[in-house]
Amino acid sequence: MTVQSGTLGRSRRAVKRPLLDVVAEVLLAQPGASLAEVAEAAGISRTTLHKHYATRDDLVRAVGLRATEIYEQAVDRVADEPGTEAGLRQLLAAMIESGPQLTFLWRNPVLDEDHELTQRYIEAEKHCLAVLDRARSQGLLATSTPDWWMLQTVYSLVYTAAESVQFGKLAPLDAPDLALSTLLHGLGVRA
Secondary structure (H helix, E strand, O other), X not given: OEEEEEEOOEEEEEEEEEHHHHXXXXXXXXXXXXXXXXXXXXXXXXXXXXXXXXXXXXXXXHHHHHHHHHHHHHHHHOOXXXXXXXXXXXXXHHHHHOHHHHHHHHHOHHHHHXXXXXXXXXXXXXXXXXXXXXXXXXXXXXXXXOHHHHHHHHHHHHHHHHHHHHOOOOOOOOHHHHHHHHHHHOOOOOO
């Protein structure tokens, strides 16, 4: 289902977006939002929302599944260019674009209790790590960097870039390049 929405009261042109993407943004901004508030922000009636999701738990799980699917797709997009700088940029761009959904996933520990969701996330994470490992084998990332640190660094860069875009501090088209530069070179001065 797609809905016509602005973004949390900000004046923007109305665009059609998947309902679950709008819900992710609403629940990130207002974690305690009622279903009525979620429906209002999405521009639909509460009855319509309930037709698709009977309970808040059902809705939160659906948003979690959507976020995991987006993560899977982001990793799949770089299948043609694994281990390259372009592939890493593509991965970061896709993940940054999906920032609200991924942030929703990362900030909701209740989703960790969902076995299916957890298994899908773990598989997507393995694929992401494979992309990073190929970049490491190509000399783009330090061989001494532990796997968990690479993943956490990517997640941190994605989170920071997506949030910076959301708050108008960073242009959406500049975000992937800044994140990639930071991933590859850190914050130090280049020699």
